[in-house]
Amino acid sequence: MKTPKLSIGVLVFPGITQLDATAPCEIFSSLPDVDLLLVGRDRAAVTTEWGLAFQPSATFDEPLELDVVCVPGGTGVNQLMEDDACLDFLHRQAERARYVTSVCTGALVLGAAGLLRGYRATTHWLSLEFLESFGALAVDERVVVDRNRVTGGGVTAGIDLALTVVAQVWGPSVAEKTQLHVEYSPSPPFASGSPRTARAEIVDAVRAEALERMETRRRIVARAAGRLARPSS
Numbered sequence: 001m002k003t004p005k006l007s008i009g010v011l012v013f014p015g016i017t018q019l020d021a022t023a024p025c026e027i028f029s030s031l032p033d034v035d036l037l038l039v040g041r042d043r044a045a046v047t048t049e050w051g052l053a054f055q056p057s058a059t060f061d062e063p064l065e066l067d068v069v070c071v072p073g074g075t076g077v078n079q080l081m082e083d084d085a086c087l088d089f090l091h092r093q094a095e096r097a098r099y100v101t102s103v104c105t106g107a108l109v110l111g112a113a114g115l116l117r118g119y120r121a122t123t124h125w126l127s128l129e130f131l132e133s134f135g136a137l138a139v140d141e142r143v144v145v146d147r148n149r150v151t152g153g154g155v156t157a158g159i160d161l162a163l164t165v166v167a168q169v170w171g172p173s174v175a176e177k178t179q180l181h182v183e184y185s186p187s188p189p190f191a192s193g194s195p196r197t198a199r200a201e202i203v204d205a206v207r208a209e210a211l212e213r214m215e216t217r218r219r220i221v222a223r224a225a226g227r228l229a230r231p232s233s
Contacts, residue, residue: 012039
């Protein structure tokens with residue numbers, strides 16, 4: 001079977017969660033005939049939530065023709081949900097891309113671009129409720145595939161998302177070999193990686209710590225969804 005040639009663009013932006021981007025990049029970059037681009041508003045370095053710098057290799061206004069678009073999450077998605085340049089870029093790319101994907105709260109940006117209306121989708125558990133504001137059907141799963149939309153849950157789900165895309169494009173055996181190369185065999189020290197398995201007091205504590213951030217995001221989601229609902233002139 002001939003190896004497909006794929007152009008993959010991963011968005012990078014100020015306030016991105018580092019692992020949301022680097023987890024899928026690690027999986028995708030190990031494959032043959034992949035052109036992996038970090039796409040930003042411009043080519044200036046952007047800083048993650050915790051200070052790591054990413055250097056974009058392409059920009060929103062370049063004539064890119066991406067086969068796979070991947071939007072990571074992070075605190076910076078609050079700004080992206082109201083960033084016309086970013087939303088227009090995603091809308092253009094989605095018209096021809098084979099797969100439109102997101103990790104964590106990157107799904108909210110896809111939603112704000114109007115790309116999840118009528119699709120099943122997932123995101124970080126704290127933000128799952130916001131997907132319905134964009135016309136998506138929120139699903140509490142690690143990875144959700146609906147036609148050519150592939151969305152992943154919080155942060156570490158970026159590995160699962162990328163392996164899912166690899167399996168769809170190159171086949172399950174290539175995905176399995178890739179998983180083995182990176183020795184992805186999770187065995188976490190605690191059963192607190194999901195609100196379904198974490199102790200109730202841990203879930204309550206995380207919700208309390210995130211309360212102010214979530215209220216801010218709720219207001220931004222409402223504005224972004226309202227803009228999306230208005231007819232274009």
